[in-house]
Amino acid sequence: MKYKMRVLFLTVLDIALINISLLMAYLLRFDGSFANITPNFSMEIPELILIATAIKVVSFYFFKLYSSLWKYAGIYELSNVVLAALASNTFMLGYVFLTRTPVPRSIFIITFFIDCFVVGGIRFGYRIFRRMVRGDILLIKSTRKIMLIGAGDAGASLINEYRLHPELKCTPVVLIDDSVGKQGKKLNGVPVAGTRNDIVRIAGEKEIDEIVIAIPSAPAKTINELFTICSNTKCKVKILPSLSQLIDETISVQKIRDVNIEDLLGRDPVKLDNNEIGGFISDRVVLVTGGGGSIGSELCRQIAGFSPKQLIILDNYENNAYDVQNELLTNFPDLKLVTVIANIREKARLENIFRNHRPQIVFHAAAHKHVPLMEANPTEAIKNNIFGTLNVAECADKFGAKRFVMISTDKAVNPTNIMGATKRVAEMIIQAFSKQSKTEFVAVRFGNVLGSNGSVIPLFKRQIEQGGPVTVTDPEIIRYFMTIPEAVQLVLQAGAMAEGGEIFVLDMGEPVKIYDLARNLIKLSGFEPDEDIKIEFTGLRPGEKLFEELLLAEEGIQATKNDKIFVAQPLHTDLAILRREIECLKDIIINNAEEAREYMKVIVPNYTTSGSSAGNK
Known part of the structure; x- marks a missing residue:
């Protein structure tokens, strides 16, 4: 009416x-x-x-x-x-x-x-x-003063959006843009008052309350540089997501969010050959071991999008597997999904699973990965990462899987801890099987992934929530990082390109100082490092390096058609000799864990527990 x-x-x-x-x-x-x-x-x-x-x-x-x-x-x-x-x-x-x-x-x-x-x-x-x-024009009401970084289409849209939503009580008062031609101009009535070099000064002069980085097309490096500058102000810093995250590419104030660590450490979007991946996965039975874990669950999500004939989640931990199962059934109602609770150490159980489901593609992500825990429990690392991998590889070979893709780690290169050493043996198993099996065995090696279970970022966040201190082992320690989705995308691409025997090495980008990572996380949480939240140095833990390597010296490297994926030169591994060494290891760990650790140096000659490795220098 x-x-x-x-x-x-x-x-x-x-x-x-x-x-x-x-x-x-x-x-x-x-x-x-x-x-x-x-x-x-x-x-x-x-x-x-x-x-x-x-x-x-x-x-x-x-x-x-x-x-x-x-x-x-x-x-x-x-x-x-x-x-x-x-x-x-x-x-x-x-x-x-x-x-x-x-x-x-x-x-x-x-x-x-x-x-x-x-x-x-x-x-x-x-x-x-x-x-x-x-009161929106006369500013009768009290409003928050907004600085927008980026005098482009996104900035113009946000100015209009703020004006359409007076209930937000936010007023854009100034724009920042590095373009010289835009200086002194106005965009929808808001002046462009300077470049990134003027952010701190203008924020103080204008009494800015909040800064919004409104450049969806900007690479992560630019976002990182801008955030570093903005963190020198007292303003809250927010961001408009990248174009890849703006699914419908529409700009609105509702899409503005807090800056997160992925924005600062993320890289340019990965270029994938979806047709190649689709041809690799579509209409095939795919098994993911460790399917409830950080990498495994993301593998399941992305594999489901390529219409497999059947997806099998295998995990030893029922809660994680249950959560992933429910998520996939909700998001992919037509997916034929099987969830199996099993331990990769139990050969007979694995054989029964392979016999019943006949997986054509196996992604092996099940592993013990926490360096300090495995240093304290070396036999568990050996049982899971070596004996378990051997069991899965033997089943894939015996029951005729087409391709086997194992998730490896940069810690397998010149290992200084038992976890890295066991993952190097797992790589050797894969390369040895590739010499004599019809199954194409490959491994994909990469560094740390952001936000994975037990990684440094969730630990730092918990410490910040508790008021600190944030603990960093060494002020000079550095690590490579990529997001979980990016890592899995590249794993799928590498798996699609595989011919057998390769160890694919992912481009991890620029290394990140863990100390800088801790400071940024504290700032993102609204605190000032060393004032509100202290950072304490605890010293390197047993088996920990200052930096990780992605290649053995003798491996060399070859480029592939994807600029984010490289291939390490295969090293010859005799399966019969390796089996004998693993059998000896089985006998040793029954009686003496430390002797087993020492025997690992026989299997992996470049494994050292001393501080003399290159990574510790």
Whole structure:
């Protein structure tokens, strides 16, 4: 009812404005006096008013002048007013021409401009009046002052969005852009006042409350640099997600969020050959061991999107497997999914699973991975990462899997801890099997992934929540990082490219100082490092390096068609000899864990427990 009354009111108002517009056009045409209008012209005015009223009201309806929300009027609504005025006056001109009605042709040109002014003016005047009453223009209300970084399309959209949502009580007051040509200009009424070098100064001068980085197309390196500058202010820093995260590519204030560590450590989007991956996975039975873990669960998510014939989640921990199962069934209702609770150490159980389901592709992500825990429990690392991997590899070979892809780690290179050493043996198993099996065995080696279970970032977040201190082992320790989705995308691409025997090495980008990572996380949490939250150095833990390596010296490296994936030169490993060494290891760990650790140096000659490794220098 309220809507109908508004439409009726606008229609009546427009009828009055149409008549006024036509009369004003005659006055302007005849020097401001009706007395100057000749009788042959004046006699037609009443009929012309009736025709103009009918034609223009119909045009206004056609161009949706009665269905727009004028309190949010913008460029779209203005263009509709102009188009409606142009179309209706063109019709009037055509009518006069066809009926030979004596009317000066210039009347309709004048009327067009008056129509735009009075019809549009009333509507936009309502919006301005409404904002003035609400205090949005006069700043009667207390608002937060916003600095936008990026005077492009995203910045322009956000300015409009803030104005459309006065309930947010946020006012864009200044723009920052590195483009010299934009300096001193205004974007939607907001001045571009400087470049990134001026952020700290302007934030202080303008008393800025919040800074929004509004450059969705910017690479992670630029975002990191901008955040570093902004962190020197007292402002809250937020970000508009990247174009890859803006699924529908629409800009809105609802999509502005806090900066997270992935924004600072992320890299350029991965270029994938989805057709190649699809051909590798589609309509095949795929098994993921450790399918409930950080990497395994993401593998399951992405594999499900490529329409496998069947996806088998294998995990020893039922809660994780259950959660992933429910998520996949919700997001992929047509997916044929099997969830198996099993331990890869139990050969008979694995054989039964392979016999029943006949997986064609195996992603082996099950492993013990926590360096300090495995240093304290070396036999468990050996049982899971070596004996378990051997069991899965033997089953894949025995039951004719087409391809076997193992998830490895940079800690397998020149290992200084038992976890890395066991993963190196797992790589050796894969390369040895590839020499004699019809199954294509490959491994994919990469560094740390952001946010994985037990990684440094969740630990730092918990320490910050508890008020600190944040513990860093050494001020110079560095690590490579990539996001879990990126790592898994590259694993799938490498798996699709595999021919057998390769160890694929992922480009991990630039190394990150863990100390800098800790400081950034503290700042992202709204605290000041060493003031609100202390950072303490605890010393390197047993088996820990200052930096990790991705290649053995003798491996070398080859490029692939994907610039993020490389292939290490295969090293010869004799399966028969390796089996004998593993059997000896089985006998040793029964009686003496430390002796087993020492025997690992026989299998992996470059494994050292001393501080003499290159990574510790």
